[in-house]
Amino acid sequence: MVLLESQIKLKTGDIAPDFELMGIDDKKHSLSDYNNYKGILIIFMCNHCPYVKAKVDALNELYEKCGKDIAMIGINSNDSTDYPEDSFDAMKQTAKEKGFEFDYLVDETQEVARKYGAMCTPDPFLFNAQKELVFHGKIDNAMKPDDEATEKTMIANIEKLLSGKKIEKDFDPSIGCSIKWKEN
Known part of the structure; x- marks a missing residue:
């Protein structure tokens, strides 16, 4: 397991790169599908990462508190050939088991992750209604899987x-x- 910290590629005010990705609902989703929201939260995530697994409750809480106003989208960009637990079918199963109600999309080519500069899982990006980046960073202050969150960073930023x-x-x-x- 390689541990990484998210990096800055998109800067505050940059427009969200567009995408067209398949969702676990077997429909294509693009950025324009989320035009009627007051903001968009895109989280690069996967099924097997212990850091994502530790955030399942936080992800569901985010959706429950903010999902009416903020579109929440999970994107899995991991190579499912070498990591079959991150396959499309496994995404469907994980979403069902974990009770995910937000859109969960697969980035098979990994182009979307590269456009956003996503490095790790989870790697969240918060955009306003004009699709301008307003925050890139952590969901909460629990930085290791066993840590207990005492600050809900993303919820506080969405409220702002x-x-x-x-x-x-x-x-x-x-x-x-x-x-x-993927290997090139």
Whole structure:
């Protein structure tokens, strides 16, 4: 397991790169599908990473609290050939077992992860209604799988976004397993 911290590629104010990806609902999803929300939260994630597994409750809480106003999208960019537990079928099973109600998409070519500069799982990006990046970083302050969160960073930043307040710290790196890149 390679542990990485998220890096800055997209900068605050940059527009979310578009995508067209298959969801576990067997439908194609693109960024424009989420135009009617007050913001978009894109989280690069996977099924097998212990850092993502530790965030299951936090992910479901995020969706429960913010899913009516903020579109929440999970994107799995891992190489499922070398990591079959991250296959499309396994994504469907994981979402069902974990109660994910947000869209969970597969990035088979890994192009979307590269456009966003995603490095680890989880690696969250929060955009406003104009699809401008307002925050890139951690879900909460539990930085190891066994840690207990005492600060809900993403929920606090979404609340600031929704109330028109400025997010002071626009980059607060997430930590997790490296995205499993395909061999070139």
